Amino acid sequence: MISFSYFPYSLTPLGSLNANSKGEGNSGALFKISWNSENANLTGYADFHSWSQFGDATIQDQIKNIELGIKNPHFEQTIWLAHRDALARSQKRSLFQHPVQIRSNYLVSDADNFELATLGDLKQAGFKTLKLKVGRNFKSEIAAMNEAASAGLRLRLDFNASSTLPLFLNYLNQLEPLILDQIEYIEDPFPFDLKDWQEARKFAKIALDNEYDKVPWADLTKAPCDVLILKPAKLNIQNTMEIASRWNLKVAVTNYMDHPVGTAHALSVAMELRKQYRDMILDGGFLTQHLYKADLFSEQLTVRNSELFPAAGLGIGFDQLLETLPWLQIKSP
């Protein structure tokens, strides 16, 4: 039998998070999931973070879904990650007991509210790559890109599908060669369209993130992108790796700009994949804690040399904090 408890939370952003959000709070719930049978009792934890502006179920809707036994791929990932955590906890091991190095890009979600002078500090702190959410204010984006490229930082740009092919090409046209040379890839330039994306690929490496579900994978004769963004919070890992292998794509694992519990899960999946797939797994994106007000969970994560270090404990960590949360039981169908 499987049973669910949850703890709702909200993360308070300190600025605008992307081209489609204007700084409003983001909510989610931590889930405590137990599998009880005659032979074993397992309990694990995972996050369900809701970007309702991108079509995720709200927490209230998700609780109803569970009560009614309605499945959806997003929550299936929460269950899968919680089960992975539960197995590790039952075997008294950490999911980080054999860590491998995996760096993070530094994320700037709002070029308008970013101190350019801090870019030098980033370099000093060991960062190699800056990820910039773009498509809002060209002038401040250019200033940030110029400064970063001059400092030798690689660039990952993310339009969150907010542009169009002509506007995107026009945007690229206005970038200096110094910046173009430093671009590692550009995420979701505009809503997915096979022909237009293949056109965009002629000018820059393109990464596929939120538009993933719109790709007719079974009908493709040519890859629609160069890089897949794999968010364990949302995507089935095995399916995604099969697609990446089939089309010879690189994979960047990232968190879902979610709760530190979700972020710890993403990091542990990334490490496991890097051990298995090596160079196919690019450096990731796990450092979004500074975009939100700090809390007891985020205070347990540390960053050194552009790497995220998880909390101590079994599974994904945070043992004491997770055990003492006031969990709310859900009536399963």
Ligand code: MG
């Ligand atoms: Mg993205």
